[in-house]
Each structure stands twice: as C-alpha cells, then as structure tokens.
Amino acid sequence: MTSGEPARLNAAWLSEVLGATVTDVRWRPVGTGQMSGCFRGELTGDGVPARLVAKLPAADQATREMLKGIYRTEVRFYLDLASTVAVRTPACQYGMLTEDATDFVLLLEDLHPGAQGDQLAGCTAAEALDCVVNLAGLHGPRWCDPALLDLDWLHRTGPDDGDGVTDVLGPATEIFIDRFADRLAAEDKATLRDVAVHAGPWITARPERFALVHGDYRLDNIIFAAGGGAGVAAVDWQTLTVGLPARDLAYFLATGLTVADRRAHERDLVAAYHRALARHGVTGYSLEQCWDDYAFAFLQGPLITVLGCAYGAPTERGDEMFLAMAARSCAAIRDHGSLSKVP
Known part of the structure; x- marks a missing residue:
C-alpha cells in the first residue's frame, strides 16, 4: 500500500x-x-x-x-x-x-450529520460547556499516569523543549506581526513579543501535573451534534502530547469565545471542567489550583496561532481566523497576568 x-x-x-x-x-x-x-x-x-x-x-x-x-x-x-x-x-x-x-x-x-465548529465565529457558553466537559474526559482518566511516560512514540513536554520553542517562536512572531502590521492592535503586538520571550520557560514549567494534551483543542477540531444537541467529539489527534492539562482548557476558552463571553463565563466553565475531572477520579487538585493553571496556560493560544500562521499555507479565512485567535488570546493573557506567572 x-x-x-x-x-x-x-x-x-x-x-x-x-x-x-x-x-x-x-x-x-x-x-x-x-x-x-x-x-x-x-x-x-x-x-x-x-x-x-x-x-x-x-x-x-x-x-x-x-x-x-x-x-x-x-x-x-x-x-x-x-x-x-x-x-x-x-x-x-x-x-x-x-x-x-x-x-x-x-x-x-462518520459523525454525520454533526457539524464542525467555526473558529472564526466562536461558540456560545452552552456549547463551550459541552466542549470543556468532553475535554476533562481526555485529561482525567490518565491524570499524572506514569505509564504515559513509558510510551516512546508519545512526546512529553520536557526541559529540552524550552530552547527549541524560543528559537522557533521568536522569528515566527515577527513574521506574524509583519504580515498583519496594519491589522494588529499595538497592545497585541507587544503581548505577542512578550510571549515569544517567555514561551521557552513557560512550556517547561509545572511538570508535576501532566496528562494527555490534545494540543490543538479548538472549534475547528470539534464536531457538534446535529440540531444543537449535547455531545461533542474531538478530531485531529496529530498534535497529542503529554503536558500540563490546562493548556488545552485555556487555549479552547481563549480562542473559542469572544473576549466578552470568556470574561462573563470562564469562572463557571472552569468550575464545570474541574467537577468533570473529579468524576473521572482526579483527586488532590483543588479548584483554586485548576484556576491558577488555567490563568497560567494562556500562552498556548499565541504559540499555536503564530506557528500555524507563519508556516501554514495562507488563505483568506485562515488569516481572519488567526487574527481573531491572536487578539482573543492576547486579551486573556493580559486579563490574567499570565506572563507574570512564568518562572
């Protein structure tokens, strides 16, 4: 074959x-x-x-x-x-x-007649709830499972990744900013450059909590049930790694909701995710810890957005999507002081 x-x-x-x-x-x-x-x-x-x-x-x-x-x-x-x-x-x-x-x-x-989410349009808080509960079903059952570390085909984010991320993200960020120079707010340009500086130590931090991480858990990779019913499904598992679980959570909520909707609903959505983790057997992880990991993990948004845009084939919809994802993620980083949490 x-x-x-x-x-x-x-x-x-x-x-x-x-x-x-x-x-x-x-x-x-x-x-x-x-x-x-x-x-x-x-x-x-x-x-x-x-x-x-x-x-x-x-x-x-x-x-x-x-x-x-x-x-x-x-x-x-x-x-x-x-x-x-x-x-x-x-x-x-x-x-x-x-x-x-x-x-x-x-x-x-085939999940027909389910419909793919729309990253550019975003989703409602009710739709986001289904998505974060489904996400807990990825993280919870193998939470801090040492057997994951024995899978030689599955990459675990570790100390060696920091320099690599720094080396790649810096130039990619400048490509992104140059390409959209007239369409990016000045504060977002500044945040993106700060992320590029901090991404290396960020991606290697908090290794004590790990699980399977989808890596690109966003609306375009989620299939919604027909007719608006409950029950979403995640697709495209090529970016699966082992790392800090909250990276998926922060990435999804920062890029999938409008800034206003995230600010209005994120406390309830993170709490729902945390309750779902508990149903999957996760213990010793308080809601306060979960919230702090969530606030820390927003750098996932610019990391994936900038790299995907800089090295992917450009399309009109793709450009609009990447701009929306970058602006939403940068606002979340500033709202939560994520950069100040990086060691």
Missing part, C-alpha cells in the same frame, strides 16, 4: 478489514488535505456502516517523510489510547501504520 488515493480502499479490501461484506463504496474528498488525505465513503453491503471517514497520508513521499511523526501519533492514539480515556472522538473501525510511519490508514466513524 503506497498510494495516497482512496482507490486502494475498494470493496474487497474493506470487506477483509471490516469482517463484513461490502458490495460497493464511493469515496469523495473532504477537507483541504494538506497534511493528510481525508475522504468520506458511502458503503453498501451486509452488516457494514452506511458511511465511514478514511484518513490517508499525503500523496507526496517527501511530505510523508516530514510528517511521519504526527501520522504515528494519531494512529497510535486511536489504536492504543482512545479506549483508555473518556473523551468523545470518532470510533476507529480499522487502523494500520507501517513500521516507518510513512503510510497509514484510519477508518473512522
């Missing part, structure tokens, strides 16, 4: 891996497919799902070599870790990863 096209996922192959008879399948691409291919398949047969989503590597071999680390992370999450946590995510029907991780296949539950 070397082709990045879904033609290899024909009815005979699907019948073999699903253990059921597939008589026909029709695939169509979904998403942009810059790092991997994503296809929705409509299946007919006996005892098979009506729809599946398939993820495959990029068609270009050089791109595969460059991205094999994130391919490995996502496949291994679905095969090895998803069943050990309570976060809602598409069920994996089949997963394959070659030894060198340059080729893979994931067959995932």
